[in-house]
Amino acid sequence: MTARGLLRQPLAATGLAVVATLVLLALAAPLLPLPDPDLAEPARRLQPPLSGFGALGTDQLGRDVLSRLVWGLRVSLAVGAAATLAATVVGSAIGLVAAFYGRWVDGVMMRAIDVLMAFPYLLLALAVVAALGPGLANAAIAIAVANVPFFARAVRGAALGVVGRDYVDAARIAGLSDRSILVTEILPNVLPLIVVTAATTIGWMILETAGLSFLGLGAQPPQSDLGSMLADGRKALTTAPHVAAAPGLAIFLLAVGLNLLGDGLRDLLDPRLDAGRGGAPAAATDVERGDAREAEQSGEGALVVAGLTTAFDTPSGRHAAVRDVSFALPRGGSLGIMGESGSGKSVTALSICRLAASPPGVIVDGVVSLAGEDVLAAPVERLREIRGARVAYVFQDPSTTLNPLMPVGRQIAEAVSAHGAARRAETVDEARRLIEAVELPDPDRIASAYPHELSGGQRQRVGIAMALAGEPDVLIADEPTTALDATTQATVLRLFSDLRSRLGASLVFVSHDVSVIEAMCERVAVMYAGEIVEEGPTAAVLSEPRHPYTARLVACTPRLGEPDRALDPIEGAPPPIDGRPKGCAFAPRCRLAIDPCRAAPIRLEPVADDRAARCIRWEDVSLGRA
Numbered sequence: 338m339t340a341r342g343l344l345r346q347p348l349a350a351t352g353l354a355v356v357a358t359l360v361l362l363a364l365a366a367p368l369l370p371l372p373d374p375d376l377a378e379p380a381r382r383l384q385p386p387l388s389g390f391g392a393l394g395t396d397q398l399g400r401d402v403l404s405r406l407v408w409g410l411r412v413s414l415a416v417g418a419a420a421t422l423a424a425t426v427v428g429s430a431i432g433l434v435a436a437f438y439g440r441w442v443d444g445v446m447m448r449a450i451d452v453l454m455a456f457p458y459l460l461l462a463l464a465v466v467a468a469l470g471p472g473l474a475n476a477a478i479a480i481a482v483a484n485v486p487f488f489a490r491a492v493r494g495a496a497l498g499v500v501g502r503d504y505v506d507a508a509r510i511a512g513l514s515d516r517s518i519l520v521t522e523i524l525p526n527v528l529p530l531i532v533v534t535a536a537t538t539i540g541w542m543i544l545e546t547a548g549l550s551f552l553g554l555g556a557q558p559p560q561s562d563l564g565s566m567l568a569d570g571r572k573a574l575t576t577a578p579h580v581a582a583a584p585g586l587a588i589f590l591l592a593v594g595l596n597l598l599g600d601g602l603r604d605l606l607d608p609r610l611d612a613g614r615g616g617a618p619a620a621a622t623d624v625e626r627g628d629a630r631e632a633e634q635s636g637e638g639a640l641v642v643a644g645l646t647t648a649f650d651t652p653s654g655r656h657a658a659v660r661d662v663s664f665a666l667p668r669g670g671s672l673g674i675m676g677e678s679g680s681g682k683s684v685t686a687l688s689i690c691r692l693a694a695s696p697p698g699v700i701v702d703g704v705v706s707l708a709g710e711d712v713l714a715a716p717v718e719r720l721r722e723i724r725g726a727r728v729a730y731v732f733q734d735p736s737t738t739l740n741p742l743m744p745v746g747r748q749i750a751e752a753v754s755a756h757g758a759a760r761r762a763e764t765v766d767e768a769r770r771l772i773e774a775v776e777l778p779d780p781d782r783i784a785s786a787y788p789h790e791l792s793g794g795q796r797q798r799v800g801i802a803m804a805l806a807g808e809p810d811v812l813i814a815d816e817p818t819t820a821l822d823a824t825t826q827a828t829v830l831r832l833f834s835d836l837r838s839r840l841g842a843s844l845v846f847v848s849h850d851v852s853v854i855e856a857m858c859e860r861v862a863v864m865y866a867g868e869i870v871e872e873g874p875t876a877a878v879l880s881e882p883r884h885p886y887t888a889r890l891v892a893c894t895p896r897l898g899e900p901d902r903a904l905d906p907i908e909g910a911p912p913p914i915d916g917r918p919k920g921c922a923f924a925p926r927c928r929l930a931i932d933p934c935r936a937a938p939i940r941l942e943p944v945a946d947d948r949a950a951r952c953i954r955w956e957d958v959s960l961g962r963a
């Protein structure tokens with residue numbers, strides 16, 4: 338998988354080809370018909386290439402340059418790889434231990450690393466060689482020591498982001514030893530970074546080892562590596578430039594090849610670091626529609642989505658997470674998007690605002706039209722105006738979307754001023770009005786509070802107030818009550834309904850909860866494995882499903898007032914985005930599936946007035962039989 342991913346990047350593939358050739362050459366050195374690299378024959382000294390004395394001629398002592406090059410390459414590669422391995426293991430171990438134990442352990446280790454980093458890099462390597470004495474092994478140690486701080490710092494930084502995670506706490510509670518937690522929980526999460534750091538540093542380390550040999554501190558005669566060959570060649574640079582050119586070219590090719598390969602590996606293991614893209618996702622999801630589609634005009638539609646297909650670039654290629662999603666939402670209407678975890682609800686909702694992270698997300702087809710304007714064709718500047726004013730988004734967990742360092746009143750005021758309120762006093766008044774509108778008590782106190790001083794329900798109301806700041810025509814709420822307790826959930830849902838009817842906004846409400854959708858939405862779209870499998874008026878769809886998946890979802894939902902109703906869980910799991918079956922994606926879990934279901938994709942077809950289902954057996958679907 339990794340090799341295929343690398344081969345898809347032309348520069349990385351070139352790097353891989355160069356490095357593989359050089360490594361194979363070095364490994365094959367004992368098998369190649371080459372003369373002894375140390376055999377001096379003064380009678381044929383400084384012969385030029387292709388003069389009958391070896392393909393690359395001879396050096397000052399009459400030794401075969403090609404043979405010395407191949408053997409020198411072998412030494413340089415071995416020493417560079419050993420130094421990289423040592424720096425990787427020691428530096429990563431220091432970083433992991435410092436991050437995991439924190440406190441004084443971290444303090445002592447990091448101060449020691451700071452001291453090492455305070456020395457100019459080459460000076461540190463020279464000091465180590467001076468202390469240990471010249472020689473290739475000591476040069477490798479010196480280069481490793483000089484590189485340990487880079488690994489320690491990088492790995493500590495990444496590990497710090499992991500040690501506070503819930504799954505590490507869960508491992509502690511499960512009684513795992515510190516060593517097991519480090520090895521099984523933390524190390525795998527920072528391993529891609531370690532591999533990337535090693536891959537991007539090895540070329541540099543080989544170059545540095547060659548540098549020490551060039552200065553006479555590495556390889557000692559008769560042993561030679563590329564650096565010492567270069568030093569030898571330098572003495573005859575004007576009379577026989579080939580002696581220096583051969584090792585110089587080999588070092589150049591090796592460093593360039595390793596860097597291209599390292600960059601390719603980095604892009605593969607962490608696409609967010611892809612060169613030229615920066616660490617943050619783009620301001621808007623990339624759109625790569627094959628042939629420019631015309632925005633579907635709809636007089637009445639506040640939001641029309643047609644054929645929306647969003648894919649993710651993964652190491653195994655581009656896979657659609659949401660495919661061919663279509664629906665229309667009239668002004669003031671409400672649509673629920675329902676489905677299991679991973680069914681594509683959030684990706685659909687985010688794609689409407691072009692908020693799905695790019696990379697790795699790409700909208701590859703479809704139209705999203707807000708009051709007739711194609712969002713997918715809008716430039717980023719226009720998109721900024723559309724977001725908030727035409728369409729607003731309420732996220733599932735407001736604690737991750739509110740700025741922890743800013744009082745919430747200021748955050749709401751910022752949202753207001755982003756949509757045109759002129760004077761500061763006006764934005765403050767408007768922020769206060771919004772705080773009242775979302776029924777938060779004591780607006781002045783709330784306005785000056787920081788997010789951590791509010792309860793989950795209060796934070797979600799702040800999130801809703803910010804979404805309302807631009808008076809949007811369409812409000813998208815992505816599981817806005819999932820993180821709340823039942824009572825708070827009920828009041829926040831009521832608030833949504835009240836605000837919607839008061840403002841006349843349309844609502845797209847994402848939830849896995851059948852009863853919430855039932856209470857909030859006039860229409861429902863049921864999603865499975867990235868596709869809408871059933872769509873229609875909520876009451877009709879939930880009481881008389883026409884797709885086996887809807888029927889099974891309803892059957893496994895507890896109902897208020899029906900404590901004795903047996904719940905019927907759906908066995909199995911939805912397919913991953915890179916493992917969808919050829920036919921109906923639900924067929925492997927469906928009790929009604931027959932051969933044609935598995936043979937080819939099933940279309941979403943009208944099944945009654947105003948209703949559609951993606952099932953060839955829709956007439957046989959009932960709550961009992963599916």
Ligand SMILES: Nc1ncnc2c1ncn2[C@@H]1O[C@H](COP(=O)(O)OP(=O)(O)OP(=O)(O)O)[C@@H](O)[C@H]1O
Nearest residue numbers: 649658677678679680681682683684685697913914
């Ligand atoms: N950044 C990503 N890279 C690759 N695949 C992704 C990415 N984000 C989402 N997916 C995939 O897209 C599919 C749809 O995910 P989505 O988040 O829309 O599901 P969901 O129905 O909203 O689930 P949940 O209720 O758990 O949020 C999933 O299979 C998921 O694995």
